[in-house]
Amino acid sequence: MNPQGDLEGVVEACSDPHWTTIAEFVMRWVVALGGWGVAFFLWKLRRDQAKRIADHVEVNKAIDSALEQIEKFETSVLEFWSDPQSKILSEQLASHMAACAFYSSQIKNLCPVREYPSKELLDVRRTATMNMEQESRGLDSQKNRLGRFVKLVAKLRKADIYQKRPFTG
Amino acid sequence: MKTIFVKAFSEFPGPRYRNLGPSSGQEFREEILIPAIKQYGAHKLIINLDGTCGYGSSFLEEAFGGLLRDRVVTPEEASVLVGNLVSEEDPSLVDEIREYIADESTRGS
Numbered sequence: 001m002n003p004q005g006d007l008e009g010v011v012e013a014c015s016d017p018h019w020t021t022i023a024e025f026v027m028r029w030v031v032a033l034g035g036w037g038v039a040f041f042l043w044k045l046r047r048d049q050a051k052r053i054a055d056h057v058e059v060n061k062a063i064d065s066a067l068e069q070i071e072k073f074e075t076s077v078l079e080f081w082s083d084p085q086s087k088i089l090s091e092q093l094a095s096h097m098a099a100c101a102f103y104s105s106q107i108k109n110l111c112p113v114r115e116y117p118s119k120e121l122l123d124v125r126r127t128a129t130m131n132m133e134q135e136s137r138g139l140d141s142q143k144n145r146l147g148r149f150v151k152l153v154a155k156l157r158k159a160d161i162y163q164k165r166p167f168t169g
Numbered sequence: 170m171k172t173i174f175v176k177a178f179s180e181f182p183g184p185r186y187r188n189l190g191p192s193s194g195q196e197f198r199e200e201i202l203i204p205a206i207k208q209y210g211a212h213k214l215i216i217n218l219d220g221t222c223g224y225g226s227s228f229l230e231e232a233f234g235g236l237l238r239d240r241v242v243t244p245e246e247a248s249v250l251v252g253n254l255v256s257e258e259d260p261s262l263v264d265e266i267r268e269y270i271a272d273e274s275t276r277g278s
Contacts (some may be wrong), residue, residue: 069172091181092226098223101259121261127224133184 056167059110063162066103071163073100074153077128081146084137093132097125107161117159124152170253171209173201176220185227194231202232203241212216218256218263226265237277244274267275 030077073096080088108116127149139146156162175182178201179192186195205214210278214247218224236242242263244248 004249044206076258090184091222094182094223094225096223098221098259101261116260118261118264122265125224125261126226126265130230131185131227132225133189133227134186 020022027065043073048057053167055110059107060164062107063164064108066100066107067157067162069096069099069103070157072096073128074150077149080132081137081142081149082139088134090129093129096144097121097129100124104161112159115159116154117161120156120159124149124156127152170213170215171205171271172215173205174217174220175222176217180187181221181222182228184210185231194228195231197223197228198241199236202236203239206236206241206246206250211242211250211262213251214250215253215255216250218254221256226260229262229266230269233266234273237270237273244270244277 073093076096077093079086080090080093088128104116104121110112127145135142175197178197181192182194182197183192185188187193202216221224235249236250237244237247251263251270254263254266265270
């Protein structure tokens with residue numbers, strides 16, 4: 001046994017140009033692949049964040065459209081019921097209401113965690129359109145309905161689905 | 170299962186009664202719903218509410234609540250019918266019809 005002789009053999013084997021070339025080759029690939037991996041990870045991170053920002057912007061746009069539609073609907077309903085001479089047609093009220101539901105569905109589609117305001121929408125529709133073709137119109141005869149309607153629209157606007165939230169990344 | 174599309178009846182569902190205008194809830198009930206219920210049975214009907222330009226509540230109340238008032242269906246059959254309503258565009262329509270059916274069932278009992 002000659003420990004010193006064995007050690008020299010190992011050192012010799014490791015310093016063999018063949019092995020260092022292979023080790024260098026492997027290291028280069030590891031570094032290159034690692035670099036690609038990091039680059040891909042960062043690209044994916046950035047892409048996901050860009051998508052989240054775009055979704056957030058879309059949701060806010062849909063909320064704006066929905067609130068605008070609710071406002072138009074409110075104006076039409078108030079005029080329809082308070083003014084017997086109003087040129088607003090009952091069909092317009094039904095159509096405006098459908099548009100409110102459409103924009104609310106858009107928000108729900110973009111952001112499924114938000115709850116569709118079904119109860120609020122049906123209460124508003126019922127108050128605005130029930131017997132709209134047959135009941136007499138005018139402030140005196142429809143005062144209760146108008147008061148109830150204004151309150152229900154305010155409640156609808158406060159529904160969670162129409163609330164804008166800050167972007168959290 | 171037989172599917173009834175309200176839009177095939179009218180894209181513009183109208184008022185409550187026939188004498189108030191075209192495509193009324195009464196007309197829909199009498200011309201479409203009742204014959205279909207008699208032919209297929211309430212449990213084999215799917216009613217699709219999508220594709221119209223909007224509903225007034227009177228139309229919905231008269232078309233569906235009227236089924237119970239006219240004793241065309243029992244409260245149980247009406248519940249099954251409501252369970253088979255489809256409204257992808259506005260789920261609140263189904264909830265509203267469910268309330269009219271419940272109100273009419275309570276009134277009738």
